[in-house]
Amino acid sequence: MVVPVVENLTRRVGRFMHDDDLRVELQSLLKGGLETKIEPRAWDQAKVDFILSRLREIDAGDYENKLVEAGFTLYPWGEGDDAQSCETCMYYVVHRRFCELPELMMPVEADWSCTLWRI
């Protein structure tokens, strides 16, 4: 019998391993030239709501389309103080290297970015 604490830890390790594999997969999709909707940026609430509504129509496991609709890049958007990267985004979970925006919920990298960035 697995005691609950151990089971919990096993689940967490398993989750991170899955994240790593998926992150590599997403990276290769983007490196391979997947065209994502990087513009227009979601500067106002109406645009944010619009993109979120598109994302909600996508299956949770359809990561390719999530990358497209959210306008992912493998590099920060903008420069200097205005640079937007997952690293400073409110939805980014630093230690798991994960985006917790409910409509995305996927592994990312600190220097990636998407149009839904918010600080």
Place this chain on the structure above:
Amino acid sequence: MANLLWLQGGACSGNTMSFLNAEEPSACDLVTDFGINVLWHPSLGMELGDNLQQLLRKCISGEIKLDIFVFEGTVVNAPNGTGEWNRFAGRPMRDWVRELSDAADFVVAIGDCATWGGIPATAPNPSESQGLQFLKRGHGGYLGAEFKSKAGLPVINIPGCPAHPDWVTQILVAVATGRAGDLALDEFQRPKTFFQSFTQTGCTRNMHFAYKVSATEFGQRKGCLFYDLGCRGPMTHSPCNRILWNRVSSKTRAGMPCMGCTEPEFPFFDLAPGTVFKTQTVMGVPKELPEGVDKTGYIKLTGAAKAAAPAWAEQDIFVV
């Protein structure tokens, strides 16, 4: 013995419900232990019709000394400034309010509607509602900016939607027991003892605020509600996380954003679709930042805080 009269204008009775839920002291304790004589209250008063009119007229004439006049709800002025939409005891309520305010030693406005207009005064304000001495942030309201009650104080504002029972009872006890002079009021005439700190003061999510870990759904046990769900805790003056609700919790502790109900602008953005429970941003940066913080500082702080966040801050630490 201090005589207290409580009337209601354009209101939902929420503040009465809150007051009747008071525990220490309870509404009954106010009478038995603190010498408050409730002349009349919409839920407790015995007089009706002519008897009630007589009671009110005696308060105005001074035959019955009116120590504390409490008003809940807006002063309704519609239609066309007549106040006929809110008649009470044979005449527009607004006329009673004016005369009773002039007759009382102290005037206390309870809840957002009575203090600054609250939800009824939201644009387009069809009931032409006003607070007693404010309309939203504008000083003046129904009684005018210069109004002072007989004791020389402006209206004492206890905002909230509704006000917490303890804010109400403690201020009433202070006034009834002759300690009104100890009450320091802020620029919106709120007692500083309750309204100088922020909702955020004492919030259990402060560490998540500091490390910039965001809650993304209601009721989540980890994360701060400021970044995504529109929590107004850092900008709202209230003691909601110092004086807990039902003595056990608060909105933010339960995973629900503070809506800023003790501030004159409440409800914010006139309840436009998409503005409630959603942090309003411009180019990804919150439109409203915690008091005293500027945009550049905020962006720098966020980068540093996220980089420094320990792993535990990102996990659900409130495990049952």
